[in-house]
Amino acid sequence: MTKPKKAIILIAGMGTRLKPFTDTNPKCLVKINGCSILVNALNHLNAFGIIETILVVGYLKEKIKKTIGDAWGKMKITYVDNDLYHQTNNSYSLWLAVKDLDEAVLILEGDVFFERQLLANFLQDKKTNSSIVQAYDPSLDGTFVALGEREKILQVIHKNDRPENFTLEDKFKTVNLHKLSRLFLRKHLLPTLEKHVRQKEGTEPIEFILNEIVRKQKNLYAFRVNREKWFEIDDGSDLEKAQIIFNN
16 A cells, blocks of 8 residues: 555544633644644644645634644645534544545544654555554543454444443454555545435544444454554643653
8 A cells, every 4th residue: 555645634523621721722723732732733743744734624624723723744734624513523524525535534533642653554555445443451431442453353342332231341442543545545445425414414423433333344454553642632630641641
């Protein structure tokens, strides 16, 4: 697979769990030790030769556009407006971004702060279609995946869709960074997204779409975090933890 030259960052949501900061600021502009989540991601993408990043914006979108502009380093910035951000989920934002795309792509959710080495190792990995995951840790919660042979993802389990007697200890937490080939995008992701957007009006999280794809035995693999730092920021407690993790 040719390394992706384009990236998508999903930042349309309202970030209600980070109030009061998000009363006047989009979540992606929250700062970790002086650097916002969005700027951190853009710096890393630009460093590895991504030529264009698509930002799917909604809530307080003009503040993001004013802060970032139309380029970041040598990287072009393109905006896609999700004007239904208040009634849709990130699957709708992703559909808006990929429906006209016809090439390999990186997909990032806009609430993850990560160090550059994680992206470097991910891009160098030879797996064609993959998602970054971390082995179970009691401090982690949210979406988890079950893995099979050769690190193949067998199931993507959203926190709100866990079956009875679900166990986390043998599962892997999603980091919400994905690397997809042109073929996977056009043949599997886009048709499944279109169906869910049509049937559920874009109200489902991305995890539901990915789970349907892998349950049909389509190949999506895990890339395991080793010692690289990352953290998903949902609320004020997460923000405090992230400040500590990235303080050195």
